[in-house]
Amino acid sequence: MKTFSSCIIVGAGISGLLAATRLQRDGVQVTVLEKGRGFGGRMATRRIEKAVFDHGAQFVTTREAAFRELVEGWMEEGLARPWYKGPLGNMRYVGVNGMNTVPKALGAKLNVLRSEKVTRLKWDKNRWVVFADASDEEGKITKKRHEAEYLVLSAPVPQSLKLLQESNIDLDYDEEEELSRITYTKCITAMVHLNGPAGLPNPGAMDLNHPVLRWIGDNSVKNVSPVPGSITINSSPKFAERYWDASDEERLPVLLDAARPFIKADVVSAVGHRWGFSDPVRIYREKEPFRKPYYIDSEHPFALCGDGFGGARIEAAAISGMQLAEKLVRPI
Ligand SMILES: Cc1cc2nc3c(=O)[nH]c(=O)nc-3n(C[C@H](O)[C@H](O)[C@H](O)COP(=O)(O)OP(=O)(O)OC[C@H]3O[C@@H](n4cnc5c(N)ncnc54)[C@H](O)[C@@H]3O)c2cc1C
Structure with missing residues (x-):
């Protein structure tokens, strides 16, 4: 049996x-703190004027039966739909109104406090103060x-390790070593409005x-998106590393020049986004x-929990969160 009744x-x-969903189902009083304005983290959908862009993850794949069931x-709830089969023949699924649809629906059933960036943690006798x-x-x-x-x-x-270290919460030496080996690639995204399809x-x-595009x-x-020619361009990790500190004025033209041979319309406008933690290069206990x-x-x-414990995929992140919660409510 779990030994706690509240969780942040x-x-x-x-x-x-x-x-959070799993813990709440078991009666735990859960509060989710999110620094962003929306739900979903890297499952991100953004509106710019009338156009809509999936600018983080583009699709969900399912390798494990438990996740396929989810x-x-x-899909039965009308939140997701199949999109197309990838090169290996696996179906790629998307949210009905963009990748953010599922996180938004999950978040609506939880106590999520958005625009709250956690800055410090304190273990105070028998409670966390966040x-x-x-x-x-x-x-x-x-x-x-x-x-x-x-x-x-x-x-x-x-990011989690930094928060723990800055809060002086000590971890076991070997575990801290192992966790600190989990590094991520970067990605630069352009959300581009074209003058046609x-x-x-x-x-x-x-x-x-x-070399430049992923x-x-x-x-x-x-x-x-209801607007024809609303495209997302995600860069290669190499490009993101090289242009990370450049301005959008400098890096977007390079990204757009690389994409031009694939696109049959002209660019009207482009907005950039930087992902500092795109894909884990190495995972926990790999x-x-x-x-x-x-x-x-x-x-x-x-x-x-998160994709650092299973791999750079929505499925791996989802399984990490679900299995952690399952372990916490049924430790044996
Ligand atoms: C450009 C890009 C393309 C991708 N394409 C795909 C794809 O097509 N298919 C696929 O399966 N996967 C894809 N991925 C990977 C996938 O998006 C991730 O593996 C998955 O979404 C990770 O989920 P997570 O819950 O582990 O982390 P996240 O989604 O990163 O969630 C962590 C959350 O913690 C919040 N946070 C961080 N620090 C704090 C703080 N101090 N206080 C409060 N909140 C905080 C963040 O704002 C974020 O919302 C892609 C990723 C990127 C960046």
Whole structure:
């Protein structure tokens, strides 16, 4: 039996939301703190004027039966739909109104406090005290304080580790070493409005193995954007590393020049976004025979989950959050 009745989850990405859903189902009083304004983390959909862009993850794949069942449930609820089969023959699924549809629906059933960035953690005798900066529409910051018996950190692992270290929460030396080996690639995204349909080959998307580009997708052909020629361009990790500190004025033209041979319309406008933690390069206990899809601390009541524990996929992040919560409610 679990030994706690309240839990704070840092991060409303898919791993945090699914962990929260499972814990809440078991009667735990869950508060999710999310620094962004929306739900879903890297499952991100953004509106720019009338156009809509999936600008993080582009589709969901299902390798494991448990996750396939979950995605089938999302389809029955009208939240997700099949898109097309990838090069290996696996179906790629999308949210009905964009990748953000599922996280938004999950978040609506939970107590998620958005625009609250967790800045410090304190273990105070038998409770966690979690400090956060809450920002309003005008960017005004208010200091907040939350308390709970258990804590789950679902941000990309380097961000969770930084928070723990800055809060002087000590981890076992070997575990800290292992966790600090989990590093991520970066990605620069351009959300581009064209003066007509992009003319990308069916299904309006291309996986690219290109020095500058990783993906071009037409959000209107994907039925996410009502505006023809609303495309997302995701860069290669190499490009992102090289242009990380450059301005959009400098890097977007390079990205657009690389994409031009694939696109059959002209660029009207482009907005950039930087993903500092795109894909984990190495995951937790990658080289060990006994992999674990989460980290549970042996000294303090806290745990870590997310794609750093399973791989750079929505499925891996989702399984991490779900299995962690299952372990916490049924430890044996
Ligand atoms: C450009 C791009 C393309 C991708 N394409 C695909 C794809 O097509 N298919 C696929 O399966 N996967 C894809 N991925 C990977 C996939 O998006 C991730 O593996 C998955 O969404 C990770 O979920 P998560 O819950 O682990 O983390 P996240 O989604 O990163 O969620 C963590 C959350 O924690 C929040 N947070 C962090 N620090 C704090 C703090 N201090 N206080 C409060 N909140 C905090 C963040 O804002 C975030 O919302 C892609 C990723 C990127 C960036």
